[in-house]
Amino acid sequence: MFIMEKFREKANELLKEIGVEAEVEEAKEGFGDFTLPCFRFAKLMKKSPAAIAKEFEEKIKKSDYFEKIEAVGPYLNFHISPEKLAKMTLSEIIDGRIFQFKKKDKIVLEHTSANPTGPLHVGRARNPIIGDTMARILREHGHEVEVHYFVNDAGMQVATLLWGIMNLPSIKKHGKCDHVYVRNYQEASKLASEKKEIEGEIRELMKRYESGDEELREFGKEKIGCMLEGIRETLEKINVHIDRFVWESSLIPEAKRIAEELKDYTGEENGAYYVDMKKMGIELQKNKFYLYRNDGTTLYFLRDIAYHLYKGKIARTLVDVLGEDHKLHFYAIKSIVEKLNPKLRITPLFYSFVRLPEGKMSTRKGTVVYLDDLIEEGYRMAMDILKDRNYGDESEKIAESIAYSSIRYSILNVQEEKPIVFRWDKALSFEGESAPFIIYTYARASSILRKGEWKNTYDVKLLTHEQEIKLIKLMAKYPEIIKSSCESLSPYIVARYAYELAMQFNQFYRDCPVLSSSSELRESRLALVHSFKIILGRILKVLGLAALEKM
RNA sequence: GGGCGCGUGGCCUAGCAUGGAUAGGGCACCAGCCUUCUAAGCUGGGAAUCCCGGGUUCAAAUCCCGGCGCGCCCGCCA
Numbered sequence: 001m002f003i004m005e006k007f008r009e010k011a012n013e014l015l016k017e018i019g020v021e022a023e024v025e026e027a028k029e030g031f032g033d034f035t036l037p038c039f040r041f042a043k044l045m046k047k048s049p050a051a052i053a054k055e056f057e058e059k060i061k062k063s064d065y066f067e068k069i070e071a072v073g074p075y076l077n078f079h080i081s082p083e084k085l086a087k088m089t090l091s092e093i094i095d096g097r098i099f100q101f102k103k104k105d106k107i108v109l110e111h112t113s114a115n116p117t118g119p120l121h122v123g124r125a126r127n128p129i130i131g132d133t134m135a136r137i138l139r140e141h142g143h144e145v146e147v148h149y150f151v152n153d154a155g156m157q158v159a160t161l162l163w164g165i166m167n168l169p170s171i172k173k174h175g176k177c178d179h180v181y182v183r184n185y186q187e188a189s190k191l192a193s194e195k196k197e198i199e200g201e202i203r204e205l206m207k208r209y210e211s212g213d214e215e216l217r218e219f220g221k222e223k224i225g226c227m228l229e230g231i232r233e234t235l236e237k238i239n240v241h242i243d244r245f246v247w248e249s250s251l252i253p254e255a256k257r258i259a260e261e262l263k264d265y266t267g268e269e270n271g272a273y274y275v276d277m278k279k280m281g282i283e284l285q286k287n288k289f290y291l292y293r294n295d296g297t298t299l300y301f302l303r304d305i306a307y308h309l310y311k312g313k314i315a316r317t318l319v320d321v322l323g324e325d326h327k328l329h330f331y332a333i334k335s336i337v338e339k340l341n342p343k344l345r346i347t348p349l350f351y352s353f354v355r356l357p358e359g360k361m362s363t364r365k366g367t368v369v370y371l372d373d374l375i376e377e378g379y380r381m382a383m384d385i386l387k388d389r390n391y392g393d394e395s396e397k398i399a400e401s402i403a404y405s406s407i408r409y410s411i412l413n414v415q416e417e418k419p420i421v422f423r424w425d426k427a428l429s430f431e432g433e434s435a436p437f438i439i440y441t442y443a444r445a446s447s448i449l450r451k452g453e454w455k456n457t458y459d460v461k462l463l464t465h466e467q468e469i470k471l472i473k474l475m476a477k478y479p480e481i482i483k484s485s486c487e488s489l490s491p492y493i494v495a496r497y498a499y500e501l502a503m504q505f506n507q508f509y510r511d512c513p514v515l516s517s518s519s520e521l522r523e524s525r526l527a528l529v530h531s532f533k534i535i536l537g538r539i540l541k542v543l544g545l546a547a548l549e550k551m
Numbered sequence: 552g553g554g555c556g557c558g559u560g561g562c563c564u565a566g567c568a569u570g571g572a573u574a575g576g577g578c579a580c581c582a583g584c585c586u587u588c589u590a591a592g593c594u595g596g597g598a599a600u601c602c603c604g605g606g607u608u609c610a611a612a613u614c615c616c617g618g619c620g621c622g623c624c625c626g627c628c629a
Contacts, residue, residue, distance in 0.1 A: 028572065037571055039609065049609085073572065115629065156628060272627045285554050286625055293627045300629050324623050327555060352556070352622070360622090385591070402591090413577095414564070417556060419622060425578090426563070432577040433564080436591050448588050488568085496565070499576085506592065515588045529588095551591075 002479040003088050003098070008034060010065040011078045018059045024078060032068070032077035033473070039074055049074030082469045086460035089476040093531040098478055099538060101142035108311040109135045111321035112235070112242070113150040116227035117161045118182030120234050121368035122422050123354050123361030129411045129544075130351055131321035132240040133491040136542050138319075141486045146314060147243045150307055153224045154248040155300055157185075159206035162216075163198075164188030165223055178230030179372070181223065182363065189364045203295070210252060210297045217249070237375050238404045239544045246310070248303045255298050255306035259291050261340070270294055275301075275336065282335045289332050301329070308337040308346065318346045319489065323353060324417070349489045351416040357423070369422060371407075378403030378428045385430070391550065401546030402436055403428075408544055409435035412495035433499055435545050441502035442540065445533040446549040448514050449526065458527030462520060467508040468528060474504050475535050482542075491543070498539045505532055 001009070011024045011034050024034035038049040038056070045052055053071035060069050060076075068079040092098040111131020114124050135145045152158055164184030171183045192199040208216050228245065235242065259266075265279040271294035277287045291302040311318050322330055327350060334346045353360065361368045382399035391398060410427045414420055430436040463472065477497070485493040514525040540547040 023569095025569085025571090029575085031572070035572090039571070042609075075572065113629095152629065158629095270627080274627085290627050295627085297627090299627070304629090324556065326624090326629090328624055329629085350556085355622080382591095389589095415557095418564085419557065421563095423563090429578075430591055432591095434577085434591085437577095440589080440591050444589055444592080446589095451588065496576095503576085509588075510593055513588065550589085 002483075003085070003092065003476040004480060006088075007065055007080050007085070010063060014060055014063055014066075014069070015056075017061060018056065020056065027075075027077055031072065031075065032070075032079040034078040034080075036076040036078075037074060038076060080473070082464065082472070083460055085476060086463050086469070086472050089472050090458065090460065090527060090531050093475065093534050094527070098535075099140075101140070101479070101482070104142040104144075105317055106144040106146070106315040107138055107317045107319055108146050108148055108315045109138065109319040109321065110148040110150060110311070111135075112231075112240075113148075113152070114231065115152050115155075115157045115363075116178070116224050116231060117157050117185045118227075118363040119176070119178040120231055120371045121361050121363060122371055122374055122427070123356075123368065125238075125371050125374075125407070126351050126354050126411050126416075126420070127321055127323065128235055128240045129238065129408050130349065130416060130491055133408070133412055133494075133542075133544055134319065134321065134349060134489060136544055137482060137485050137491055137494055140538075140542050141482050143317075143486075147241065148311065149242045149245045150304075151224070151228060151245050151247045152300070153220060154206075154210055154252065154298070154303065156202065156206060158220070158224060159202045159209060160188045160192060161185040161227070162209070162220055162223060163192075163202045163205050166219075176230040176233065176372075177223075177226035178234075179370075181227060186364060186366055207295055207297055209249070220249075234371050234375075238371070238407060239546075246307065248300075248307070251303055251306040251310060252298055254310065255302045258306050258309065258340070259298075259302055262291070262336075266291065275332075277332065277335075280336065280339060282332075282339075284328065284332055284335075286328060286332075301332070304329075304333050305336055305340075308333060308344075309341060312337070312341050312344045316343055316345060318344060319349060320346065321349045321351070324350055325353075326350075347489060349416065352419040354411075354420045354422050357421055374407060374424075374427060375403055377424065378406055381428055381430070394550070398548060398551055401548055402430070402439070402551070405435035405439060405545040406430060409438070409495065412491055412543060413499070415492050416490060436551070438498050438502040438536070439540065439546060439548050440551055441505050442533065442536050443548050443551045444509060445505065445529050445536070448529050449533060450549075452515055452522070452526045452529070454526035454530050455523060458524040459520060460524070462524040463528060465508075465512050467504070467511045468525075471501075471504050471508050471528065471532065474501050475531065478535055478539075494539065495543060498536070498543060498545075501532075501536060501539070505536070 015022055022036060024036050027033055027035035038052040041052050042049050050073055053074055053076045056076045057071040065081055065084060066078050067081045070077055112128045114120060135147050138145050164187055165181055168184050168187050192202055209220060262275060265275055266273050267276045272290055273292040274288040274290040277284055289301050290299050292298060330348050337346060338344055379399050382402040386395045386399055406428055413433055481494055481497045485491060512525060514522060514529060517525060537547045
């Protein structure tokens with residue numbers, strides 16, 4: 001059981017002993033650790049809540065878990081024994097028990113899956129950052145996680161790209177594929193929207209691709225592969241790793257087989273086929289979801305069903321990280337797939353878009369800020385700050401770390417469903433609620449430990465300062481934070497916790513000198529700093545941020 | 552039009568699931584703190600109709616109903 005839960009349970013037990021069947025709640029700052037609001041007993045007991053709280057206070061038994069249980073107005077407040085808490089927390093952190101979660105089921109988590117028609121832009125960046133972080137948190141919680149990227153190489157957009165590469169000389173010749181060929185894609189899109197015959201040519205291309213034309217497949221594989229490599233490189237720069245890329249075209253035969261299986265639930269319209277959701281007994285805002293075009297080519301919807309069933313062979317729990325625009329699509333896929341394979345559980349993690357002040361970003365229209373450019377700018381800004389400090393060769397490494405961590409954190413620190421309007425200064429903020437603030441705090445702790453040489457001894461009785469106790473309490477919450485983040489599939493819970501923890505360490509740093517304290521206190525404080533460094537380092541890793549010893 | 556999401560100081564944001572004690576942070580602004588462990592830090596200050604209107608309740612930012620504003624979706628695109 002988690003440390004804080006042990007205390008909570010103890011409080012509930014003490015209440016039960018005096019005949020009160022109720023659960024304590026987390027208390028507000030300054031009112032102890034747990035509280036029992038007594039308003040609810042007023043009617044029954046025909047007394048004021050304050051009198052009831054007082055009565056409970058007098059009856060309740062003493063326990064070594066709590067240093068004080070007292071009535072404050074209508075509340076009965078429980079104050080945890082700092083000594084007991086410190087003893088449990090420090091030992092569990094130092095020997096690693098606090099990080100031992102039970103092994104849990106395997107999960108396939110899909111994120112990003114951006115069309116390989118251009119470089120990743122900031123509007124899309126929320127997906128890999130949230131997805132990658134969620135995968136890390138789930139792993140921390142004991143799940144085995146396989147991270148997937150579903151590569152669209154079979155749809156209209158990609159056919160447009162291929163047509164553009166074949167028919168339009170590239171304006172830009174050097175650089176990463178994604179930055180080069182995006183011009184061909186944009187130009188081809190424009191031409192296709194202007195001229196019907198070009199759109200026809202693109203459709204023809206798509207048909208040939210899907211029918212398995214070998215020469216074209218080879219060409220597509222090379223070009224799309226190169227685009228994808230560009231995207232992959234960008235992802236690696238922000239510390240996002242994909243375990244497996246699954247190409248849509250590889251699932252077409254299977255998709256067609258599944259369409260057969262769904263035959264009883266389909267309808268036909270001008271030669272195109274759709275799933276009739278009513279026939280499947282599914283109620284959604286839309287009833288027809290198309291599987292086939294009238295030219296016989298498959299649609300994304302069908303391929304996505306096939307893909308989810310494929311993922312279902314790897315794990316029973318699937319997590320999809322999706323933009324808010326995919327909600328309807330997702331619920332349709334989920335209900336169909338879970339019907340075809342009732343053992344599967346598919347859960348979404350939706351996020352809202354990152355927009356520009358002028359509106360939505362679009363690769364096709366070229367109204368974007370590329371993630372590569374944002375990373376570059378972040379690096380430049382960090383280097384600028386570092387030139388005044390003499391870190392020499394390490395500067396570049398530090399600047400890279402600061403750049404990607406800042407970008408990740410600026411996304412993670414906002415609740416997923418809140419819309420974000422992109423601003424350079426905000427995405428690359430280096431102070432306040434930011435990655436550099438947290439990493440800086442880590443570096444401060446590291447610096448103390450470098451100089452202090454902790455001898456692996458400590459006495460929790462000496463850790464009585466308010467800031468020491470607050471820091472220990474916050475650290476003790478780590479397992480619950482991870483659990484709660486997994487249950488609600490919200491990485492930002494962990495991101496906020498990281499900030500609070502760093503902030504609390506800075507309070508401690510201000511009020512409690514470590515190195516200059518007398519030997520025993522010094523050792524105990526070093527143990528606290530050591531524990532803090534372990535736990536914050538762990539959190540940084542779980543958030544995919546850099547942990548720097550110096551900055 | 553229907554569905555989903557969002558609405559908290561000048562700007563950004565936490566809290567909302569499980570209603571409770573002074574609505575917590577950050578940016579910006581003002582005033583301070585580097586002969587002592589890293590000032591990417593810390594302290595203090597001003598600044599809030601918690602979108603609006605009803606309702607439930609001893610108690611509403613939080614729950615319910617009705618509005619308003621913004622975003623997304625309602626494609627033989629993905």
